[in-house]
Amino acid sequence: MTQEQTAVDGDWHRVHPASPFVRGWVALVAIVYFFGRDTFERTLQGRGTIGDNINERTVWLLVGGGVVLLLALGSFVLNWYFTRYQLAEGFVRVNTGFLFKQQRQARLDRVQAIDIVQPLLARIFGLAELKFEVADAGHSAMRLSYLKLAQAKQLRATILGRAAGIADGSETVEVPEAPEQVVLYLPPGRLVGSLILSEQSFFIVLSAIASVLISVLTESRAFILYLIPAILGLGTAYWRSFNTGYNFTAAISPDGIRLRYGLLDTRAQTVPPGRIQAVKVSQPPLWRVLGWYRIRVNVAGYGEHHRNEGEHRTMLLPVGRKPEVMMMLSLVLPDPGTADPERVFTAGLKGLDSDGGFVTTPRRAWLLSPLGWRRNGFLATDTALLLRSGRWWRHLVLVPHQRTQSMALHQGPLARLFGVADLVLHTTPGPVAPRLIQAATEEAVGLFDQQAARARQARKLQNLAQGNSEQWLAQLPPAAMPVLPAPPTTRAVQHAATQEEQDHG
Amino acid sequence: MHTAAIDPPGIQWLRVSRKYVTVRLVEWAIGNVIMIGLFSLPLLFVQLGWWKWPPLWLAVAVPSAFLVLALWRLVLIPRQVRAIGYAERDDDLLIRRGIFFQRTMVVPYGRMQYVDVSVGPVERMLGLCTLKLHTASPGTNAHLPGLPAAEGARLREQLSARGEARLAGL
Known part of the structure; x- marks a missing residue:
C-alpha cells in the first residue's frame, strides 16, 4: 500500500506536503478574509472590484494581502521541507526548523503509547498525525504531522514491532500490522445517558433550581440573562465529551490495547502491554442505579499535556457495565494474582467491610470518616495492590506491583490520635493518585514494608524476563506469539504459551 | 533517637547534621522578620496618626499573633531537624x-x-x-x-x- 514508505533503516522521510496547510488553514483563511473582505464586498455590491480612484485602499489591501500570504506560504513550505524523520538503530529521530534546527530522538523500546490523531480537516484529506510518548524523551511527546493514514498505520506497526522486539533494526522488511480483536463497543445511546447522568448534570440541575428560586424571590427576570454564558460553556463541555466519546471502541492485539473514538476528530490510541501505571474504576452516585462505571488510567506521558486532551486520552472506558469493567481490568492486568478475581474485584467495586479479603479502616477511627470507614480499604494480590474508597463516589484503584515508583506513609496528629495512617503510592502524572486512607497504623506500616518487597520482587522478575530492554515480546520465540499480550512476568509467559498460538511475523 | 509509630521496625536512622539548624534559623529569620515587619506597618501608621481605620487593638493583635506563631515555629526547628x-x-x-x-x-x-x-x-x-x-x-x-x-x-x-x-x- 505504501511502496515509497518502507521502513528502510537510515532513510530520511518527509511528512505529507499538504500538512502545513492542514495545520495552518486558520491562518490562511484569516489572511484572505482580512485583506480580501473589502474587495469581496465591493464585488457583491456590483461596484467593480477596484474603485475609480486608483489611490483607494483596495489595491494596497490586495497587494499587502498577497505579500503576507506569500510569506505565510513560504514559511509553510520551508517548514515542511526541513521537517524530516528517520527510523534507525532502535531510535526515531525527528528534525525540524530551518533557522533554529532541532533534532529529537527517542528510544523505540521506551515507547509508552502511540496515537494516530485525525482532526476533521486532516480526516477529509485522508491524513493523520502520529504521536508517541516516550519515557526518556523528557516532557513532551514526539509528533509527526501529517502522514497519509495508511502510512501512519504502517509506521505505527513498525515502531511497535521494533519496540516489541519482534523486528530488529537491520531488516528492511515492512512489519505487518498486528491483528486485532474488537472487545468492546460503546453504543452512542449509553454515552448520551452517561452524560445526562454525569456529575456535571447533577450540579446543573442543582444550580438551575437555585437560580429559579433566586429569580422568584428577587422578582427579577434579568437574572436568567446571566446564565447564558454558563449555558454556552456547559453546552461546549457536553459537546466535547460527546464528540470524543462517540464510537468508543476497544480492541486487543499483540501490540497492546487499542482505543478508538471520536465523531469529528478521531483518535486511535495504542498502549503496549505493561505500560499502564495505575487504574481507577469509579462510579458517581447517579450511575449506581444503572450499574455503570468509568475507568481511567495513568500512562507515562499522557498526564503532562493539555488538560482537555489528557482527560480523554486517559479514559480507558467512558461508561460500562460490570462485565465490561471486568474485561478491561483483565486486559490491563492479565494476571490478577488471585484465585478468584471476580469476587475480589466485585468486593472492590461495591463491597463493604472485609468482603473479598479487604482490610478496612479500624472501627476506632470511624469518626474520621463516618460514611467511608467501612469502604476505605486495601487488598494486595500477587501482582497488584487494590485500594478501595468512597461510599457515595465509589473508587477502586489498582496499582501493579512492578509499576510502583516510590511510597510514603503520612500521619498527622489527628490520625495518630486514632491510630491510623495514610499510605501514598507515587505514580506517573495522571488522573489516578493512589492513596490508601486511614488504615490502622500497624497495617499501614506492614503494608509499606511488604509493598516495598513486592515491588522489588516484581521488578526483578520483569528484569529477568526482559533483560531490562522493555521489549515485551522479545522473550517469546516468534512462533509462539500469544493472542493476548503477555504481561512481563514469567508466570504469565507460561500461562500465555498454553493459549492459542498465532504467527505474528 | 526519635522514632515514631509509622516507622518500619528495626530501622537505624542516620540523622542529618546538627548544623542544619542554623540554615533553618536563617531561613526562619528572613521569612518572619519581613512578615512581621509588614504586618506591623499598620500599627506604625496608626501610631503616627496617618491612618484612622484599624483600631489600635487590631493593629496590635495581628502582628503579635504572627509573632507568637513565628516563635512557635522557632522552638520547633531543632526538633524538626532532629526528626x-x-x-x-x-x-x-x-x-x-x-x-x-x-x-x-x-x-x-x-x-x-x-x-x-x-x-x-x-x-x-x-x-x-x-x-x-x-x-x-x-x-x-x-x-x-x-x-x-x-x-x-x-x-x-x-x-x-x-x-x-x-x-x-x-
Whole structure:
C-alpha cells in the first residue's frame, strides 16, 4: 500500500506536503478574509472590484494581502521541507526548523503509547498525525504531522514491532500490522445517558433550581440573562465529551490495547502491554442505579499535556457495565494474582467491610470518616495492590506491583490520635493518585514494608524476563506469539504459551 | 533517637547534621522578620496618626499573633531537624521527617532517574548540601537537606551506582 514508505533503516522521510496547510488553514483563511473582505464586498455590491480612484485602499489591501500570504506560504513550505524523520538503530529521530534546527530522538523500546490523531480537516484529506510518548524523551511527546493514514498505520506497526522486539533494526522488511480483536463497543445511546447522568448534570440541575428560586424571590427576570454564558460553556463541555466519546471502541492485539473514538476528530490510541501505571474504576452516585462505571488510567506521558486532551486520552472506558469493567481490568492486568478475581474485584467495586479479603479502616477511627470507614480499604494480590474508597463516589484503584515508583506513609496528629495512617503510592502524572486512607497504623506500616518487597520482587522478575530492554515480546520465540499480550512476568509467559498460538511475523 | 509509630521496625536512622539548624534559623529569620515587619506597618501608621481605620487593638493583635506563631515555629526547628532521618537499605532508601505531620518515604534504587545535589549560600558556609531524588513520578518529593558535603557526595555516588545496577523501566 505504501511502496515509497518502507521502513528502510537510515532513510530520511518527509511528512505529507499538504500538512502545513492542514495545520495552518486558520491562518490562511484569516489572511484572505482580512485583506480580501473589502474587495469581496465591493464585488457583491456590483461596484467593480477596484474603485475609480486608483489611490483607494483596495489595491494596497490586495497587494499587502498577497505579500503576507506569500510569506505565510513560504514559511509553510520551508517548514515542511526541513521537517524530516528517520527510523534507525532502535531510535526515531525527528528534525525540524530551518533557522533554529532541532533534532529529537527517542528510544523505540521506551515507547509508552502511540496515537494516530485525525482532526476533521486532516480526516477529509485522508491524513493523520502520529504521536508517541516516550519515557526518556523528557516532557513532551514526539509528533509527526501529517502522514497519509495508511502510512501512519504502517509506521505505527513498525515502531511497535521494533519496540516489541519482534523486528530488529537491520531488516528492511515492512512489519505487518498486528491483528486485532474488537472487545468492546460503546453504543452512542449509553454515552448520551452517561452524560445526562454525569456529575456535571447533577450540579446543573442543582444550580438551575437555585437560580429559579433566586429569580422568584428577587422578582427579577434579568437574572436568567446571566446564565447564558454558563449555558454556552456547559453546552461546549457536553459537546466535547460527546464528540470524543462517540464510537468508543476497544480492541486487543499483540501490540497492546487499542482505543478508538471520536465523531469529528478521531483518535486511535495504542498502549503496549505493561505500560499502564495505575487504574481507577469509579462510579458517581447517579450511575449506581444503572450499574455503570468509568475507568481511567495513568500512562507515562499522557498526564503532562493539555488538560482537555489528557482527560480523554486517559479514559480507558467512558461508561460500562460490570462485565465490561471486568474485561478491561483483565486486559490491563492479565494476571490478577488471585484465585478468584471476580469476587475480589466485585468486593472492590461495591463491597463493604472485609468482603473479598479487604482490610478496612479500624472501627476506632470511624469518626474520621463516618460514611467511608467501612469502604476505605486495601487488598494486595500477587501482582497488584487494590485500594478501595468512597461510599457515595465509589473508587477502586489498582496499582501493579512492578509499576510502583516510590511510597510514603503520612500521619498527622489527628490520625495518630486514632491510630491510623495514610499510605501514598507515587505514580506517573495522571488522573489516578493512589492513596490508601486511614488504615490502622500497624497495617499501614506492614503494608509499606511488604509493598516495598513486592515491588522489588516484581521488578526483578520483569528484569529477568526482559533483560531490562522493555521489549515485551522479545522473550517469546516468534512462533509462539500469544493472542493476548503477555504481561512481563514469567508466570504469565507460561500461562500465555498454553493459549492459542498465532504467527505474528 | 526519635522514632515514631509509622516507622518500619528495626530501622537505624542516620540523622542529618546538627548544623542544619542554623540554615533553618536563617531561613526562619528572613521569612518572619519581613512578615512581621509588614504586618506591623499598620500599627506604625496608626501610631503616627496617618491612618484612622484599624483600631489600635487590631493593629496590635495581628502582628503579635504572627509573632507568637513565628516563635512557635522557632522552638520547633531543632526538633524538626532532629526528626529528619534516612536509612539505606539493600534495595531502597528510606527518608523520614516531621513531628506533628510525619512522613516516611521509601524510594527504590531501581526507580531513581537522577540524583541532584544542591548547595545554597548558607549551606556552603556551613559545609552542607541538599540531596534530591527524582523518579518518574512528580509525587516523589524526596529531598534530604542538611547533609555534610562529604556525606552528600558519598550518598550521591552510592545511589547512582546502586540505581545503575538495579535500573528498571517505567
